Amino acid sequence: MSVPDPARRNERSRRAILEATRALLTETGYADLTIGAIAARAGVGKQTIYRWWNGKGAVVLDAMVEAAENAGRELPDTGDLRTDLLLVMRATVAEFADPALSETTRAITVETLLDEELAAQVRDRLLRPQLDAVKKRLRTARLRPGLDLDQVVELLFGPLYHRWMLRTGPLTDDYADGLVDLAIAAVTPAWPQP
C-alpha cells in the first residue's frame, strides 16, 4: 500500500539486522537462516525487516555489500600485469576458501537464482565493482588489440567461479596461477615488440 519513509528509519535497527544476519550466516549457515531468527537475534520485530527488505535474499545482499564496502577493491598497479593479477586471483581463491565467506556467497547465489531483480542488485552492487577494478587494471596493460575486456575479466574469474560452484576440483593458489598464465597467454600480443 504505502511506502515507508526512509528518513524515519531507525539506523540502530538497520545495523543490528545486518550484523545479526552476518553472525547467523557464519554460525548456523544459510539453511538455518530465517527472518524470524534474524529478527530475534537483532532484537527487532519481523515487520521491521519486511518493511525495508523484500526478503531473506535482500537482507543477505545488504549484509554482504556492507561487508564488501569496508574492504578496498582497488587493484595495485606494479607495472607488471602478471604480478597484479596473481594478487587479485589468489585473494579471490582465499575468499572462496574461507568457509564463512564461502557459505555466505553460496547463500546469496541461491537467492539470485530465484529472484531476477535481486540478481541485478548482486551483479551491480557486489560483483561489478570487483570486476571493474580488474578491467581498469587491464586497460593500462599492453594487450592484443581488439579485445573485449569484459570477456577477458570473465576469462579470469569465470573458471574460478565455475570450479567453486561445481566443486570440480581444488581451489588452490596454483590453480589461480595457472589461470593467470593462461589468460596472459591469451591476451599478450603474438609478436611482442623488443
Add this chain to the structure above:
Amino acid sequence: MSVPDPARRNERSRRAILEATRALLTETGYADLTIGAIAARAGVGKQTIYRWWNGKGAVVLDAMVEAAENAGRELPDTGDLRTDLLLVMRATVAEFADPALSETTRAITVETLLDEELAAQVRDRLLRPQLDAVKKRLRTARLRPGLDLDQVVELLFGPLYHRWMLRTGPLTDDYADGLVDLAIAAVTPAWPQP
C-alpha cells in the same frame, strides 16, 4: 526403517514423476516446484517420491540426467580444434538461451548449493561427461606442453557459466566465438612449427 525393493518398483510411476518434474519446471518455474505438486501432477502419492528419492533436488537431478542422456555428448573431431570448439560452445550458448533448459539448470544449481552430496551427483553424472568429452577432444590437439586440460576446459566453460549465472552480459554466438579464440590463443604453442 526397511529398504524398498527396487525390483517391485513401478516404472510407470517413475517415468510419470520425472516427466511431471520437467513439465512443472518449464511451466511454472522452480518456485512452484514442490514435491506435492509433482506428486499431484504425476498422479502419484508423495510417499512414492520419498521412497525412491531423497528430496526435490534428487528428483530434479534424475529428471535432467534422463533428459541429457537422450542427447549425445560426443564431440566431433574435424581435425580443426577451433571448428569443433565453436560447435560445442555455440551449442552450450543455445542451451542457456532456451528458457526451459535454462530454468531447469537454475533449479538444479540451487539444489547443489544447498546439498553437498547432491552437488557431487550433479558434478559426476551431469557435468563431468560433458566436460570430459571436451577434454578428450583437446587431447588429440597439438597444444602447448604442460597444460592442465581440466583447467583449459574450465577456461572455456567457466566464463560462459559465469555470464549465465550472474547475467553480466548477453550470451551470444559472438561471445562464444570470442571465448574460443581467447582459449585457443592461450593454449596454442608460442612458436608454431612450420
Add this chain to the structure above:
Amino acid sequence: MSVPDPARRNERSRRAILEATRALLTETGYADLTIGAIAARAGVGKQTIYRWWNGKGAVVLDAMVEAAENAGRELPDTGDLRTDLLLVMRATVAEFADPALSETTRAITVETLLDEELAAQVRDRLLRPQLDAVKKRLRTARLRPGLDLDQVVELLFGPLYHRWMLRTGPLTDDYADGLVDLAIAAVTPAWPQP
C-alpha cells in the same frame, strides 16, 4: 508516566474520533474496527486515541454514550402502565432492528465481555439510565406489593435482550406486546380493586 492535561485537549480530534468510530462500526462492522483504522479515518494520530482512552472498548463506549445522550430517556406517564411500557418496549425492538444500532451494540457488548471495568462503565452510563427510567415509571404504578422493581425491569428487557443476542426468534412488535402483557400479568395485584 505523566497524565495529559484535559484542558488542552483538542475537541476537534475528540469529535472526529467518535464520529469515525460510529462510521466504521456501521460501514464495515466491528470486525474491521481497529484503533489504526479509527485514527486514519479521523485524520488523527493513534497516540491521540491512546492518550485519552484505554482502548477500543472505551472509544466505542464513548461513541455510543454520546449518541445515546442525544436521545431522550424519559418515559411518558399516560396513567396507563401498559401503554407506556408498550411504547418503550417497541422502541427498544426498533433499536435492535436497526442494523447500524444493532451492530454497534454488539460491538460494545463484546468489549464488556472482555473487560470487566468497561462492563461497569457500560452498565452505569449506558444501560442504567434507560432501566432506571422504566423503574421510575413502575414506581407510580399500582403493583403487587413486595416486588423487586429491578427484577421487574429485567423481566421486561431480559427476554428481549436474550432473543436479540442469541437470535432465537424474530424481534417484532408483537413479541414486545406479548412481553408487556406477561410482565403486567406478573406484577398486577391478584385481586384488582374495582
Add this chain to the structure above:
Amino acid sequence: MSVPDPARRNERSRRAILEATRALLTETGYADLTIGAIAARAGVGKQTIYRWWNGKGAVVLDAMVEAAENAGRELPDTGDLRTDLLLVMRATVAEFADPALSETTRAITVETLLDEELAAQVRDRLLRPQLDAVKKRLRTARLRPGLDLDQVVELLFGPLYHRWMLRTGPLTDDYADGLVDLAIAAVTPAWPQP
C-alpha cells in the same frame, strides 16, 4: 479448495484439541486462548485445527457442546411446576456462578457476536436443547391459554442471562426464586379452578 475427508480424521487429535481447549479456557481464560496454544497443548499441528474448524470460536463451541452433552438436560416432572422450575433456574444460577463455566460461556458469547454462522450453531446445538427441555415441561402444566411457550421460556432465562451479561446485580438463588414466582404469576390462569 478441496474439502478434507472426515472418515480419515484422527479421533485422538480431535479429542486432544477439545480437551486442551477446555483446559486452557479454565486455566488462563479466554484472553490467552490462541489457536497456537491449543495446538501446542494438544500436541497437534495448527493446521489440524484449521482443517476441521473455522477458527477459535468453532473449537470452543465444540468443546462446550461436548461437555454439555455429557450432562443430562432432561427436566424432572414432580407434578409441581414451581418446584421443577426452581430446580432448573437455581442450577443455571449455579452454572453462571462457577467461574470456569462462566468464563467459557463468555468466551463463546463473544464469538457468536462476531460470527453469525457460529451464533446459529451455538443457538441450535448448545442453547436450544436446554430451552426445549423447559418448554417441554411447560406443556404438561396448566397455564393460561394462548401463551407463546418460547416467550415464557425466555421470560425465565432472559432476565437471568441479562443480569449475568450486564452484571446489573448479584445472581443468587433468591433472584432465581423471584423470577420463578414472577413467571408463574404471569402464566397462571387468572381464575384458578377450585
Add this chain to the structure above:
DNA sequence: GGATAATCGAGACGGTACGTCACGTCTTGCT
C-alpha cells in the same frame, strides 16, 4: 507578544498471533 511546553498528525518500532504453506512421515484402503 514571544517563550515554552503539551498536544497533535504521522508512522516506525518491538512484539504477538494470525492463517497458510510445504515439508517429510504416517495411516488407510486398494491392487
Add this chain to the structure above:
DNA sequence: AGCAAGACGTGACGTACCGTCTCGATTATCC
C-alpha cells in the same frame, strides 16, 4: 509388498494490529 490419497506434526512464512515511541509542526497558555 507397492501404491494413491491425503491427514498428520512441525516450523517458517509474510501480514495485521497491538500499544509505545520518536519526530517536527501546531497550538495554547503563561510570563
